[in-house]
């Protein structure tokens with residue numbers, strides 16, 4: 325068995341798998357190394373299980389807004405069973421078969437760089453196989469939950485996204501540390517599935533990276549649903565005297581919170597701590613910075629690439645896969661000595677601001693820049709906002725539809741810099757916004773993209789009218 329390949333990919337999450345696929349399509353041989361399960365975080369402990377848990381909760385909220393319809397209580401055991409199916413019972417046989425069918429060589433084990441173009445793979449039995457790359461090594465090792473250094477927190481064995489997404493039972497009382505996407509989605513899912521006392525502890529507001537109204541609408545909906553949100557609080561200490569027993573969370577203000585489980589959702593750290601980065605002059609534990617062709621900027625000779633969460637550009641599966649397509653194609657182009665600067669061979673999407681859907685009720689989705697980001701970047705900005713509940717299509721979705729839309733316009737070029745929607749099921753509106761923002765469609769042209777009546781998409785018309793068209 326040869327241990328030399330054109331390309332060696334470390335990490336078989338969505339990003340790594342897509343690099344392998346594109347590089348093979350480009351005529352190269354590829355080995356892909358995976359230390360745990362092929363499919364990565366996304367398939368087993370992130371996107372897929374979290375959305376499987378959220379779907380029934382979302383549906384209950386939707387149905388409750390339609391007069392004449394009622395739904396019985398959620399059968400939590402059935403939801404958890406479907407989630408187990410969605411994560412293939414944590415068995416990656418199907419993913420490994422897909423990789424072998426690419427065809428790429430699948431190598432199970434922990435990969436570490438061992439100097440330029442070399443990856444040493446340690447198998448579970450301790451044996452080491454060294455792979456050599458003729459053209460490129462691609463790091464696609466993703467990220468892991470970051471646990472802040474709060475006194476007593478690590479000792480209390482808190483849940484992270486890893487435990488909450490595949491939990492076999494729902495605690496009656498759940499405390500959630502953080503106010504970002506994981507915190508909001510998982511608080512909603514767990515509460516809907518039976519965590520009657522769910523408390524979100526956020527040092528700022530909710531969804532702080534998005535337009536302020538997004539977090540405000542989610543907070544209002546959480547309050548109505550009975551989820552407690554305590555904003556502007558810092559966790560000063562955590563106690564769990566008995567393993568598996570109740571946990572007490574002490575806060576900078578107000579009474580402590582007692583819960584059966586504590587979920588830490590305070591962001592991610594790149595999975596580069598034990599990757600041999602130091603053997604090629606990079607710092608362990610840091611993101612691997614890349615240029616727009618995904619090539620590591622701080623490594624000579626251009627053989628090292630990094631895609632997905634590990635490069636810190638956009639911690640989203642679809643963006644990691646997009647970067648992977650660019651990366652696999654550009655490596656193939658360079659290996660053949662062909663032109664490597666065609667538009668398809670550069671990541672230009674990340675610079676606009678990645679599209680993202682937060683699957684809470686209401687959903688929140690955005691693409692491009694927020695107003696604050698656009699102003700900070702020096703654009704001449706004008707914003708238009710609209711109450712989505714006034715759109716006929718939204719009214720027809722159910723009673724008390726609450727939502728908001730905001731468009732951020734570059735006044736000089738009269739194109740959209742960013743769009744945010746918050747409201748039930750707005751995620752499906754996002755791709756139109758992504759096209760408008762990334763294709764820089766002039767507003768005068770967008771005016772001729774007529775939304776169908778009576779769809780929620782008529783909000784586009786209202787935004788453009790609000791702008792003055």
Ligand SMILES: Cc1cc2nc3c(=O)[nH]c(=O)nc-3n(C[C@H](O)[C@H](O)[C@H](O)COP(=O)(O)OP(=O)(O)OC[C@H]3O[C@@H](n4cnc5c(N)ncnc54)[C@H](O)[C@@H]3O)c2cc1C
Nearest residue numbers: 335337338339359364365370371435466632633639640641
């Ligand atoms: C709870 C949660 C929900 C999310 N929901 C969404 C969502 O709805 N939509 C969305 O777009 N994004 C979502 N994300 C983000 C998404 O999961 C990540 O952006 C995505 O998984 C990144 O893909 P990746 O391939 O870069 O890394 P990963 O999916 O983390 O895969 C990396 C792989 O590399 C392997 N690996 C690491 N180090 C080594 C090594 N040294 N040797 C061998 N193998 C190694 C790991 O075992 C893993 O399989 C969510 C994240 C979380 C935490």
Ligand SMILES: NC(=O)c1ccc[n+]([C@@H]2O[C@H](COP(=O)([O-])OP(=O)(O)OC[C@H]3O[C@@H](n4cnc5c(N)ncnc54)[C@H](O)[C@@H]3O)[C@@H](O)[C@H]2O)c1
Nearest residue numbers: 472502503504505506507527589590591639640681682683
């Ligand atoms: N639907 C989706 O697209 C989806 C869902 C889940 C996760 N993700 C991705 O996963 C990534 C990670 O999500 P996340 O929610 O963990 O991160 P995040 O960056 O979205 O939110 C982190 C939260 O933790 C808080 N925080 C950070 N450090 C803290 C500390 N020391 N003490 C208290 N609070 C602290 C922040 O203020 C913020 O509210 C996101 O960047 C997102 O891209 C996406």
